[in-house]
Amino acid sequence: MTLAVDLAGIVYRWRRGNPVVLDIPEFAVPVGEKLFVAGPSGSGKTTLLNLLGGVALPEQGEITVLGERLDAKSASRRDRFRADRIGFVFQQFNLVPYLSVIDNVLLPCRFSARRLANAENRASNAAEEARRLLTAMDLPVEDLIRRPVTELSVGQQQRVAAARALIGKPDLIIADEPTSSLDEEARRAFLDLLFAEVEAAGQTLVFVSHDGRLAETFDRTVALAEINRAAVRDAA
Amino acid sequence: MIRVFRLALKSLASRRVTVSLTVFAIAVSVSLLLGVERLRTEARASFSNTVSGTDLIVGARSGSVPLLLYSVFRIGNATNNISWRSYRDIAAHPDVAWTIPVSLGDSHRGFRVLGTNADYFRHFRFARTRALAFAAGRPFDDVFDAVLGAHVASKLGYRVGDSIVIDHGVGQIGFASHADKPFRVSGILARTGTPVDQTVHVSLAGIEAIHIDWRSGRPIPGLRIDADRVRQMALQPKAITAFFVGLRSRFDTFGMQRRINTYADEPLLAILPGVALHELWSLMGTAESALSVITVFVVVAGLIGMVTMLMASLNERRREMAILRSVGARPHHVFSLFVLEAGFVSVLGAVLGVALLYAGMATVLPAIETRYGLFIAINPLSVNEWIYLGAVVGAGILAGMAPAIAAVRMSLADGMVVRS
Numbered sequence: 001m002t003l004a005v006d007l008a009g010i011v012y013r014w015r016r017g018n019p020v021v022l023d024i025p026e027f028a029v030p031v032g033e034k035l036f037v038a039g040p041s042g043s044g045k046t047t048l049l050n051l052l053g054g055v056a057l058p059e060q061g062e063i064t065v066l067g068e069r070l071d072a073k074s075a076s077r078r079d080r081f082r083a084d085r086i087g088f089v090f091q092q093f094n095l096v097p098y099l100s101v102i103d104n105v106l107l108p109c110r111f112s113a114r115r116l117a118n119a120e121n122r123a124s125n126a127a128e129e130a131r132r133l134l135t136a137m138d139l140p141v142e143d144l145i146r147r148p149v150t151e152l153s154v155g156q157q158q159r160v161a162a163a164r165a166l167i168g169k170p171d172l173i174i175a176d177e178p179t180s181s182l183d184e185e186a187r188r189a190f191l192d193l194l195f196a197e198v199e200a201a202g203q204t205l206v207f208v209s210h211d212g213r214l215a216e217t218f219d220r221t222v223a224l225a226e227i228n229r230a231a232v233r234d235a236a
Numbered sequence: 237m238i239r240v241f242r243l244a245l246k247s248l249a250s251r252r253v254t255v256s257l258t259v260f261a262i263a264v265s266v267s268l269l270l271g272v273e274r275l276r277t278e279a280r281a282s283f284s285n286t287v288s289g290t291d292l293i294v295g296a297r298s299g300s301v302p303l304l305l306y307s308v309f310r311i312g313n314a315t316n317n318i319s320w321r322s323y324r325d326i327a328a329h330p331d332v333a334w335t336i337p338v339s340l341g342d343s344h345r346g347f348r349v350l351g352t353n354a355d356y357f358r359h360f361r362f363a364r365t366r367a368l369a370f371a372a373g374r375p376f377d378d379v380f381d382a383v384l385g386a387h388v389a390s391k392l393g394y395r396v397g398d399s400i401v402i403d404h405g406v407g408q409i410g411f412a413s414h415a416d417k418p419f420r421v422s423g424i425l426a427r428t429g430t431p432v433d434q435t436v437h438v439s440l441a442g443i444e445a446i447h448i449d450w451r452s453g454r455p456i457p458g459l460r461i462d463a464d465r466v467r468q469m470a471l472q473p474k475a476i477t478a479f480f481v482g483l484r485s486r487f488d489t490f491g492m493q494r495r496i497n498t499y500a501d502e503p504l505l506a507i508l509p510g511v512a513l514h515e516l517w518s519l520m521g522t523a524e525s526a527l528s529v530i531t532v533f534v535v536v537a538g539l540i541g542m543v544t545m546l547m548a549s550l551n552e553r554r555r556e557m558a559i560l561r562s563v564g565a566r567p568h569h570v571f572s573l574f575v576l577e578a579g580f581v582s583v584l585g586a587v588l589g590v591a592l593l594y595a596g597m598a599t600v601l602p603a604i605e606t607r608y609g610l611f612i613a614i615n616p617l618s619v620n621e622w623i624y625l626g627a628v629v630g631a632g633i634l635a636g637m638a639p640a641i642a643a644v645r646m647s648l649a650d651g652m653v654v655r656s
Contacts, residue, residue: 046653055561055651076566083564088652090562093555098250099243110239111564164563176653 003064004172004204005029005052010061012047021047022058023229027222031171034198034205036215039224045208048224049176052206053086054078066171083112087165087203091177094161095149102145105130105164115168122169133163137193155186159193166197173198175207179214191217240569243560244576251549258545259584265538266589266628267596269531270621274593276524277620278612283517286430287480287509289361290336291489294318294326294496295478297503301519304512307338307478310348310431313406314340317475322502326481329495331488334359336480339443339473342414343406347388349436351443351476357383359482362430372396373423379441379467381422387433389424396421400436402446412455414446417463441471481506535628539635542581546574546639550646554654557647570647571640578636582629590617590625 005028012022022044029035039045050056051063054070055078063070066085070078087108095104109116109126116126123129134141137159149157158178165173175194179187191214198205207218215221248255287293287308295303296316305311327335336359339351357368357375373396376383384394394400398421404412419438427433445466449459461469483492489508496506557570597614604612617625 046651049653050651053562053652079561079564079566082562088562090559090653094559096243096556096559098246103246107559108563110243111566111569 002031002067003028004031004033004066005206006062006064007051008062008064010051010058010063012044012051012056012058016059020230022051024048024061024227025229027227029204029206031204032202034195034219035207036218036221037206037208037224038210038212038215038221039208040210043224044228044230045176045224048228049088049174049208052172052174053082053088055082080112083108084114085171087167087170087173089158089161089165089173089175089178092154092158092181094164094178095152095157097148097150099149100145101134101147101149101152101160102127102130104149104160105133105167107164108170109168112168115170118168126167130163130167133166133197134160136197137163138189139163154181155183155190158182158190162190162194162197166201166203169201169203171203173203173205175205177209177211178207180209180211187214240565240573240576244573244580247573248577248580254545254549255581258542258581259588261541262535262538262582262585262628262632263588263592265531265535266586266625267592269535269624269628270589270593271596272527272531273621273624274597275612276528277618280517282429282612284510284513285363286513287360287362288364288366289359289482290480290509291483291486292481292493292496292506293478293509293512294323294481294504294506297505300505300507300512301516303478303505303507304509304516306340307480308431308509310340310350310435314477317477318479318504319502320472320474320476322499322504323476323479325501326496326499327479329492331483331485331492332481333484334482336360337440337473337476338478338480339440339475340477341406342402342404342443342446344388344400344402344436345392347385347392347434347436348406349382349402349438349443351438351440351473353440356437360432360480362428362432366428368428368432369426371424371426373421376422376437376439376442378420378422379439379445379471380417380419380463381439381442382419383423383425383437384421385425385431385433385435385437386427388436389421394421394424396424402436402438404450416460417446417466440473440476444471444473445469535631538585539582539628539632542578542585542632543635543638545581546578546636547642550639550642553643554646554650557643558650558652558654561647561650562652567644567648571637571644574640574643575633575636578639579629579633582632582636585632586625586628589628 007024007027010022010024011020013020047056051058052065057071068081070081073081096107106126109119119126119129123132131141139156139159144152149160152160179190182190293303293307295307296314296318298315302312306314323337326332334355336352336356340348342349354375360368371386382400399418400421401418402414404414419442425432448466448469449456449461483489493506493508496504560570594614601612601614
């Protein structure tokens with residue numbers, strides 16, 4: 001079984017002298033898994049995401065994502081790695097306000113030749129693939145593309161963000177509370193659509209949320225407090 | 237750079253109002269910078285073009301600048317005249333190729349009247365080598381003929397054959413006029429862009445004729461000599477105001493200047509027009525460079541406005557930066573985005589500034605021409621002006637680096653998630 005994410009002996013703090021935010025002896029996610037990471041805000045969630053995305057580096061420990069040691073890479077290689085291999089969806093305000101819906105979805109293709117090539121392989125061109133993903137996300141594409149993204153409902157914005165995370169078939173999708181601003185029904189629909197795409201493309205999904213009710217549909221659930229010893233200490 | 241090129245354009249387009257105000261501020265400063273620069277060079281060029289080919293200007297002993305001012309620019313008055321005898325004596329010197337006598341002191345509706353002879357039209361040169369040309373008519377022939385400068389004719393609407401009356405003195409409103417001896421316009425000169433355009437030329441005999449029955453600035457009571465009788469009289473002037481000298485060889489200039497300045501019979505002053513022009517221009521140099529410094533600071537103020545706009549937008553753009561980072565934008569992309577935005581704003585400002593400059597010139601220059609007789613051609617941008625524009629854009633890009641660096645720092649600290 002190959003691992004999409006493999007953390008070992010991670011220690012992280014903002015600065016030397018500050019308290020330890022993350023202390024993760026080990027944490028692994030197999031390829032193709034849909035993992036739910038439960039954690040209230042302040043449990044080191046954001047830091048974990050920044051580590052997985054290669055935006056932050058730990059003080060100690062090894063981060064292996066999709067078989068590559070991020071802690072051994074330079075900042076610009078980590079940026080390139082993130083662009084090529086990982087798709088992100090965040091809590092809200094996920095879209096660049098001055099870009100059209102299509103341009104927002106195509107944003108990763110602008111910074112990653114690999115994802116552009118993947119998108120072009122999948123459809124006649126990248127914009128076509130963006131439309132396909134938006135349709136798969138159950139969005140009325142023809143109606144949406146004429147409107148500024150700021151006019152979209154929050155639910156629509158999140159689905160556009162999901163399409164952006166999925167375009168160009170990155171191996172790992174990381175979602176950070178993408179549904180917290182959605183109502184129950186929209187939340188359900190969002191997850192179903194996301195799962196369908198992830199499963200079809202064989203991608204790994206790491207879904208972080210404080211809302212434990214969502215956990216049941218995932219392959220596995222991990223509480224951040226269980227893997228993060230710093231959080232345990234804080235709680236104690 | 238290419239990756240964020242379109243992003244920068246769209247980002248600016250989304251902030252149309254603040255961006256266009258910033259662009260406009262820069263445009264105004266750029267047009268001011270170019271406008272002042274253009275006026276400066278044009279003024280300097282037309283200034284040094286006022287008299288050419290004249291080796292010496294001779295007048296009563298005063299200073300070189302006053303002599304230049306009244307003889308060439310028709311500004312101010314001579315402190316003293318020089319005698320006809322001294323003039324003839326110097327004019328007869330073998331080294332002298334030609335002379336142009338000049339007699340000033342009267343005016344016509346605010347324009348100076350210059351008494352001279354036919355040599356004026358033959359020898360006077362301006363703008364390096366250009367000679368005076370007639371737009372209409374011919375040089376004066378009769379005692380009461382007058383030749384008008386282009387501006388005088390166009391401003392007052394005179395044509396050849398019209399009759400004009402010369403005022404005594406040089407005030408805007410003549411206290412007394414020589415109404416009994418009207419002149420006839422015999423010719424109108426082509427435009428020169430020099431004070432010649434604003435001058436009424438008559439013969440020395442004409443000047444003599446209108447003053448024949450005058451003493452001490454007013455008509456002699458009881459003495460009336462009409463125009464026809466005057467023509468019969470000897471109209472040899474006893475004095476003139478100044479004269480221009482052309483030498484056979486320029487190598488004799490300093491020798492001749494010394495000879496005139498040490499002339500025994502009368503205190504005279506001979507000046508080299510080029511040297512005096514330079515001296516006069518340097519008097520204005522301080523004001524001129526002060527103006528340049530001010531315009532540069534106006535441009536700096538415009539660019540500071542742009543930096544302010546970009547800096548002010550930083551906070552509201554933190555999420556945008558975080559999104560860009562999450563999709564793989566590297567710090568240099570964030571940097572380029574802001575620098576490109578500054579670059580676009582500067583380029584737009586420069587382009588609009590040039591447009592404003594030309595629009596301004598098209599509306600203002602005709603007014604300057606009619607009011608001051610200063611003709612400025614609307615030329616394409618000079619190499620110098622391109623350099624200025626390049627410097628403005630370069631400075632704009634450089635200034636844009638401040639918000640760009642701030643944005644990079646902010647986005648590195650934020651990572652992919654903005655904590656609010």
